[in-house]
Amino acid sequence: xxxxxxxxxxxxxxPLTPRRLTDLAAxxxxxxxxxxxxxxYLYMLETAVKSNSQxxxxxATPTWPFRFGNFATAWHGVAPxxxxxxxxxxxxxxxxxxxxxxxxxxxxxxxxxxxxFFFGLIALLLMVPNMASLIPLFVLIRGxxxxxxxxxxxxxxxxTQTVFSVVLMKTYIGHLPGELFDAAQIDGASPARTYWxxxxxxxxxxxGTVALFxxxxxxxxxxxxxxTIVTNSLRTVPVGAQFxxxxxTTSYGPLFAGYLIASLPLLILFVALAKNFLAGIEGGLALDx
Amino acid sequence: xxxxxxxxxxxxEQGAARSPVPRRRQRRIPxxxxxxxxxxxxxxxxxxxxxxxxxxVHSLTNWEPGFSSPFVGLANYRAMWHDSLWWESFAHIxxxxxxxxxxxxxxxxxxxxxxxxxxxxxxxxxxxxxxxxPLAFSPVIQVLTWQFIYDPNVGVLNGFLGQVGLTALxxxxxxxxxxxxxxxxxxxxxxxxxxxxxxxxxGLQNIPGEIFDAAAIDGAGRWKRFLAIDLPLLLRQIxxxxxxxxxxxxxxxxxxxxxxxxxxxxxxxxPVLRIVxxxxxxxxxxxxxxxxxxxxxxxxxMSGLTLLAGRRRAPRxxx
Numbered sequence: 095x096x097x098x099x100x101x102x103x104x105x106x107x108x109p110l111t112p113r114r115l116t117d118l119a120a121x122x123x124x125x126x127x128x129x130x131x132x133x134x135y136l137y138m139l140e141t142a143v144k145s146n147s148q149x150x151x152x153x154a155t156p157t158w159p160f161r162f163g164n165f166a167t168a169w170h171g172v173a174p175x176x177x178x179x180x181x182x183x184x185x186x187x188x189x190x191x192x193x194x195x196x197x198x199x200x201x202x203x204x205x206x207x208x209x210x211f212f213f214g215l216i217a218l219l220l221m222v223p224n225m226a227s228l229i230p231l232f233v234l235i236r237g238x239x240x241x242x243x244x245x246x247x248x249x250x251x252x253x254t255q256t257v258f259s260v261v262l263m264k265t266y267i268g269h270l271p272g273e274l275f276d277a278a279q280i281d282g283a284s285p286a287r288t289y290w291x292x293x294x295x296x297x298x299x300x301x302g303t304v305a306l307f308x309x310x311x312x313x314x315x316x317x318x319x320x321x322t323i324v325t326n327s328l329r330t331v332p333v334g335a336q337f338x339x340x341x342x343t344t345s346y347g348p349l350f351a352g353y354l355i356a357s358l359p360l361l362i363l364f365v366a367l368a369k370n371f372l373a374g375i376e377g378g379l380a381l382d383x
Numbered sequence: 384x385x386x387x388x389x390x391x392x393x394x395x396e397q398g399a400a401r402s403p404v405p406r407r408r409q410r411r412i413p414x415x416x417x418x419x420x421x422x423x424x425x426x427x428x429x430x431x432x433x434x435x436x437x438x439x440v441h442s443l444t445n446w447e448p449g450f451s452s453p454f455v456g457l458a459n460y461r462a463m464w465h466d467s468l469w470w471e472s473f474a475h476i477x478x479x480x481x482x483x484x485x486x487x488x489x490x491x492x493x494x495x496x497x498x499x500x501x502x503x504x505x506x507x508x509x510x511x512x513x514x515x516x517p518l519a520f521s522p523v524i525q526v527l528t529w530q531f532i533y534d535p536n537v538g539v540l541n542g543f544l545g546q547v548g549l550t551a552l553x554x555x556x557x558x559x560x561x562x563x564x565x566x567x568x569x570x571x572x573x574x575x576x577x578x579x580x581x582x583x584x585x586g587l588q589n590i591p592g593e594i595f596d597a598a599a600i601d602g603a604g605r606w607k608r609f610l611a612i613d614l615p616l617l618l619r620q621i622x623x624x625x626x627x628x629x630x631x632x633x634x635x636x637x638x639x640x641x642x643x644x645x646x647x648x649x650x651x652x653x654p655v656l657r658i659v660x661x662x663x664x665x666x667x668x669x670x671x672x673x674x675x676x677x678x679x680x681x682x683x684x685m686s687g688l689t690l691l692a693g694r695r696r697a698p699r700x701x702x
Contacts, residue, residue, distance in 0.1 A: 117500075121501065153537065
C-alpha cells in the first residue's frame with residue numbers, strides 16, 4: 095500500500111509517489127529478466143503445438159491451428175521414461191525420508207558416545223562429488239550384477255539423497271523447541287512414539303523439501319543412467335529425453351511436446367512444494383550458521 | 384519394525400523428574416540409537432565410502448575389474464601429469480568457474496535486490512516464482528532446448544540475428560571452437576533460476592525490516608544501503624555459494640557431453656568428460672580411478688579452504 099495519499103483524485107487510482115515509481119521500475123526490470131529466463135520454455139510450448147510445415151513456414155510466432163495431436167504422438171515415446179522415473183523417484187524418496195528422519199531424529203535428540211563422529215562421517219560424504227565416485231561405483235554395481243535394473247537406478251540416488259536428507263533433518267529437528275521433547279518424555283512417551291507422533295508431524299516441511307530434492311535429483315541425473323542403462327523402458331527422463339531427441343530429430347512439434355510431458359511431474363510437484371523448496375534453502379542457510 | 388522401537392524404555396523415575404531432564408539423559412547411553420543408525424550407516428558405508436576407498440586403492444593399480452589388478456604404484460598419476468587433455472579440461476572449468484562466481488552471482492543478486500525493492504509482498508512472491516520456474520525443468524531438457532536455440536540452421540539465435548540484419552554474426556555456436564565453450568556457459572542465461580538467487584533472496588528477506596527503516600531515517604539511499612547493509616550481511620552466504628560453485632564446476636559435464644561431446648577440437652572438454660572417456664571408451668579403469676581421485680582431492684581441498692577462510696573471518700563478521 096502506498097503511503098497515505100493526499101485528497102483522492104478519482105482520475106488516477108494511485109498517485110505516482112516515488113515508491114510507486116521504484117515499484118514500477120523494479121517490476122519492469124524483473125519482468126524483462128523473467129521473460130529472458132522463460133523464453134526457451136515459452137518457445138518450447140509454442141513449438142509443441144505446431145506441425146512441421148507450420149514450423150518451417152513460421153518459426154518465431156504461434157500459428158493457428160494448434161496441433162495438440164503432437165502431445166499424443168509424443169506420449170507414446172515418453173511414457174516409459176515417465177513411468178521409470180516415477181518408480182525410481184518414489185523408491186528414492188521414501189527410502190531417504192525414512193533413513194533421514196530416523197537418523198536425523200536420533201542424532202539431533204539423543205546424546206551418546208560417537209554422536210558427532212557418526213554425523214561427521216555422514217556429512218563428510220556431502221563433500222564427495224557424485225562424479226568422483228562414478229567410476230568405482232560403476233565397478234561395484236557391475237560386480238554385484240545389478241547393471242541395467244531398477245536397483246541400479248535407485249541405489250546410487252538413494253545413497254546421495256540419504257546423506258543430504260540426514261544432514262537437513264538433523265539440523266531441522268535439532269532446531270525444534272526442546273520443551274516438546276522433554277514434555278513427551280515426562281508423559282512417558284517411548285522414543286518410537288516421540289519419533290512418530292512428535293518429530294514426524296513437526297518435520298513435515300523439511301520432509302517436503304527432501305522429497306522435492308530427491309525427485310529433482312532423479313529428473314537431473316544424467317551420467318549414471320546414460321552409462322548403465324540399455325533397456326529403453328528403464329531409461330529415466332534425462333536420458334530418455336535425449337534418446338527421444340535422437341529419434342525425432344526433425345519433428346520439432348512432437349519433440350517439444352515430449353519434453354513438456356516429461357517435465358510435467360516435476361513442474362507439478364515444484365508448484366505444489368515450492369514453499370518447502372524455499373524453506374529447505376533457508377534451512378540450508380541455518381546449517382551454514 | 385521401526386528402528387526407533389529398539390530404544391530402551393525410560394524408567395518412570397526419570398520421567399517423573401521435573402528438573403533438568405536432558406542432563407540426566409546424558410549419563411546413560413541409549414544403546415538403541417546405534418541400532419537406529421545402522422541402516423543409514425550401512426547404506427552409506429557400502430555404497431558411499433567403500434567405492435570411494437576402493438577407487439583410491441585401485442588408482443595405484445592397472446585396474447582390471449573382476450581380474451587381478453597389478454600394482455603399478457604412482458604410474459597412473461605420472462601419466463596424468465603428462466596428460467595435456469586433462470589439464471586443458473581444467474583450463475576450461477577455470478573459465479566456467481570465473482563466470483560462475485561473477486556474472487552468475489551478480490545477475491541473481493541484482494534480481495534479489497530488485498525483488499525486495501518491491502513494496503508489495505504479493506508481487507515479490509509472484510516474481511520470485513516466475514524467476515525460478517526454469518528450475519522445474521530437467522537440466523537435460525534445458526540443455527537440449529538451448530542446443531536447439533543454438534542450432535545453426537533452424538535455431539532461434541541465428542534466426543533472430545538474421546531478422547535484425549546481423550547476418551554477419553550468425554554462427555554455428557556449438558560447432559565453432561571459438562564460441563562453443565561460451566555457448567555452453569550461456570545456457571540458462573540470465574542464470575537466475577538457481578541456488579545463488581534463492582540464497583541471496585532468502586538472505587535479504589531475513590534482514591529485519593527495522594534495519595532498513597533505520598537506514599532510511601539516517602538518510603541512506605538505496606545504493607548506500609546496499610553497500611552498507613545488504614552486502615555485508617550477504618557476505619555470510621558467500622562461503623556457502625563459493626562451496627556450491629566449486630561443487631558445480633568440478634562436476635560439470637553433462638551439458639558438453641550432450642551438446643558438444645567435448646568438441647569441437649576438444650574446446651569444451653571438462654574433467655568429467657575426460658574421466659568418462661578414459662574409463663568407458665578406453666577401458667583404462669586404473670587411470671580413470673586416478674583421475675577421479677584427483678578430482679576428489681581437489682574438491683576436498685577447495686571446500687576445506689573455503690571452510691577455513693570462512694572461519695577466520697567469522698569473529699570479525701557482522702553477525
